[in-house]
Amino acid sequence: MPTRVARALALSTVLLLGCAVGSTAADSDSGWRVGRATHYSAPGDQWTIHDGSCTHKYIWPDIGPGWDAGAISDQNDEFIGSCGRCYEIRCNPIKFKDGYGAELDRSSVCYDPTASVVIQIVDACPCSYPGNYYSNMRWCCGDMDHFDISVWAFEKLADLKWGVIALQYRPVPCNYRPGNAAPKPANPTPGIPPGPNDKRP
Numbered sequence: 001m002p003t004r005v006a007r008a009l010a011l012s013t014v015l016l017l018g019c020a021v022g023s024t025a026a027d028s029d030s031g032w033r034v035g036r037a038t039h040y041s042a043p044g045d046q047w048t049i050h051d052g053s054c055t056h057k058y059i060w061p062d063i064g065p066g067w068d069a070g071a072i073s074d075q076n077d078e079f080i081g082s083c084g085r086c087y088e089i090r091c092n093p094i095k096f097k098d099g100y101g102a103e104l105d106r107s108s109v110c111y112d113p114t115a116s117v118v119i120q121i122v123d124a125c126p127c128s129y130p131g132n133y134y135s136n137m138r139w140c141c142g143d144m145d146h147f148d149i150s151v152w153a154f155e156k157l158a159d160l161k162w163g164v165i166a167l168q169y170r171p172v173p174c175n176y177r178p179g180n181a182a183p184k185p186a187n188p189t190p191g192i193p194p195g196p197n198d199k200r201p
Contacts, residue, residue: 032169033145033168033169034092034094034166035145035146035147035168035169036146036164036167037089037146037147037165038139038146038149039148039149039160040071040148040149040151041067041069041192042151043189043190043191043192048192049069049070049123050192052069052071052123052124053083053123053124054083054084054122054123054124055083058194058198060194060201063201064120065118067150068119068149068152068156069119069120069123069149069150069153070119070120070121070123070147071122071123071124071125071147072121072124072125072146072147073125073127073142073145073146074126074127074140075141082121083122084120084121084122084174085120085121085171085174086120086121086172086173086174086176087118087119087121087171088116088169088170088171088172088176088178089117089118089167089169090113090116090117090157090167090168090169091106091109091110091113091157092110092113092166092167093106093108093109093113093166094107094166095107096166097143098138098139098143099137099139099140099143100137100138104164106158106162106165106166109158109159109162109165110158111156111157111158111182114180115178115180115182115183116180116182117157117182118176119147119149119150120174123148125139125148127141147169151189152189155184155188155189156182156183156185157182160189
């Protein structure tokens with residue numbers, strides 16, 4: 001069985017068991033992997049969490065993780081079956097590189113490296129994407145585990161002006177509540193209202 005498929009099946013089993021018993025590895029400070037995150041879905045952006053490849057529908061801010069959502073690189077070994085999966089993420093104060101080898105120093109930009117956010121995967125970050133070739137090659141081609149997360153999740157961890165930060169992340173049930181949840185900023189990014197045809201589930 002291919003490694004990515006085997007890992008995805010094992011991950012699904014762990015999360016199902018976690019939901020059944022109300023706990024996962026997230027009950028302790030273990031299971032973290034290192035990655036990085038860019039942000040998207042601010043009002044006026046070309047790409048939005050409300051038109052992700054997983055759902056193609058409006059995401060209500062008060063249901064589940066709400067607007068704390070994101071896309072996972074299609075080169076990540078947990079990509080298969082990732083739609084709807086949730087991850088706990090926290091800012092990681094380190095130096096790292098982009099896909100072209102440029103070093104980025106984000107060692108002093110985290111609001112609180114111990115505070116975390118739970119995001120739900122609603123989209124993919126494809127390595128090969130002609131419509132955004134340079135940026136997708138820079139971030140989504142597997143040199144480092146990568147997420148493109150909503151501005152509303154990102155701004156809980158660091159200032160949006162940084163564009164990209166390093167992360168620690170781990171899978172959790174979508175109803176998981178972090179012990180140290182990252183708070184909303186004093187002036188959060190305005191939300192995107194539902195359209196006339198968007199209906200609450």
